[in-house]
Amino acid sequence: MGTDEQSNHELRVLESISEVSPDRWNAVVDQSSRGSVFHRHEWLEAVENGLGHAPRHLLVEKDGNPISLFPNFLEPVEGLDRSPLRRLVSVEPGFGGPLATTDTDTVLPAMLETVADYCTGRTVVHEIRALDTGYLRYNTLFQSHGYEPNRRRCRFLLHLSRPYEDILSRMSRSRRKGIDRGREGDAEVIEEAVTSEALERFYRTYAQVMDDLGVSAFPREFFESLLGMADRLLLVTARVDGEYAGGLLEILDDEQSSVHGYVAAVPREFFDHHVSELLYDYVVRWGIDNGYDTYDLGTTKPDYENGLFRYKEGFGGQLVPTLVWERGGNSLWDVLHRGRSLYLKHVSSES
Structure with a gap:
C-alpha cells in the first residue's frame, strides 16, 4: 500500500x-x-x-x-x-x-x-x-x-456465566472425584503475586516438568519479559505439606473476557495429591468471582486418544477448533x- x-x-x-x-x-x-x-x-x-x-x-x-x-x-x-x-x-x-x-x-x-x-x-x-x-x-x-x-x-472453553455447581456437574466423574479427593487431602492452592521471585520459582518447576516430558521449554528470558504485563497474568500455585507442588500461569484476556490457560507445571510426584485438578478448579472459581465469561483451557491436538485432550475434555468444556x-x-x-x-x-x- x-x-x-x-x-x-x-x-x-x-x-x-x-x-x-x-x-x-x-x-x-x-x-x-x-x-x-x-x-x-x-x-x-x-x-x-x-x-x-x-x-x-x-x-x-x-x-x-x-x-x-x-x-x-x-x-x-x-x-x-x-x-x-x-x-x-x-x-x-x-x-x-x-x-x-x-x-x-x-x-x-x-x-x-x-x-x-x-x-x-x-x-x-x-x-x-x-x-x-x-x-x-x-x-x-x-x-x-x-x-x-x-x-x-483445538481448545476447550468453560463458560463461566453458569453457576459453579452447574460447571462442576458437567465434568467427568474422574475430574469431580479428583477435585473431591484433593480437597480432602493436604494440598493447598493459592494465588500468588506475580513477582520476579515467584516467576523464577515457577519456572524452575516448569523447566523440570518439560525436561521430564522430553519437550522443549520456553527460555527463562521469556518469563522475565512477561513481567512487563504482570497485570495480565494469574499465577496460581500449590503446596503439599508446605512443599512447593507446581502451579498454573494463566493469561488474562480482558479484551475477550477470558482466562487463557497457558503454562501448567505440576511434577509427577504430586499427581496422587490431585494437585492439577485443584489448580484448575481454583481458576474456574476465580474466573467466576472476577467476572470473566470463559476459561480457555488451552490448545491441544483434536485426537480423542491423546492424553492431554482426554484430560481437558474431562472438565466438560465446549470443544472449539483453533x-x-x-x-x-x-x-x-x-x-x-x-x-x-x-x-x-x-x-x-x-x-
Whole structure:
C-alpha cells in the first residue's frame, strides 16, 4: 500500500514493536471486537525480547492515526527448529490475525498482499492463528489470497456465566472425584503475586516438568519479559505439606473476557495429591468471582486418544477448533506440506 494520497492510508512494516508507542498500537486493539491480549503491545514485546523472534508487524495509519494492525514474527518451521527454513506466523506463542477499525475492504487486502512479499527464499509459509471465531468472516478473503484452512489444533472453553455447581456437574466423574479427593487431602492452592521471585520459582518447576516430558521449554528470558504485563497474568500455585507442588500461569484476556490457560507445571510426584485438578478448579472459581465469561483451557491436538485432550475434555468444556490459515510462499512449502500430510496419515493408520 505504501502511502495512498487519495485515501491518506499509510502502511508500515515494523521490525520491532518498539517502533510504535504502546498507546497508539493498543488503541487499535481496544477498538476492535476481535482484539485480544495476544495482539497487545506488551505481549508482542515479550515475544520479541524473550524469545528473540524477528517481528514483521504491519501497521496502517489514516491521516496519521492507527486504524489497522497485523502482528507477525519470523520463526522456525514447526517441527524443524534446526532447519534454515522459516515461517511467518501471526502469532505464536499466542494468537494473532489482522485487526481493522475502519476501511476494512481496503486495508485487509493490502496487508495480505504485503505479507506475501515476505514469504520468499527461506521463509516458506505464512500462518494466521486466530483466537476469536469471528475471524471466520474473513475465510473467503483469506482463501482468495491463497490461504488454506488447517484444523490441527483445538481448545476447550468453560463458560463461566453458569453457576459453579452447574460447571462442576458437567465434568467427568474422574475430574469431580479428583477435585473431591484433593480437597480432602493436604494440598493447598493459592494465588500468588506475580513477582520476579515467584516467576523464577515457577519456572524452575516448569523447566523440570518439560525436561521430564522430553519437550522443549520456553527460555527463562521469556518469563522475565512477561513481567512487563504482570497485570495480565494469574499465577496460581500449590503446596503439599508446605512443599512447593507446581502451579498454573494463566493469561488474562480482558479484551475477550477470558482466562487463557497457558503454562501448567505440576511434577509427577504430586499427581496422587490431585494437585492439577485443584489448580484448575481454583481458576474456574476465580474466573467466576472476577467476572470473566470463559476459561480457555488451552490448545491441544483434536485426537480423542491423546492424553492431554482426554484430560481437558474431562472438565466438560465446549470443544472449539483453533482457526489456522496457511499460505505457502514457494515450492519448498509444497514439498513440506505434502510430507506433513503423508506423515499425519501414517500416524493415523498406526493409531
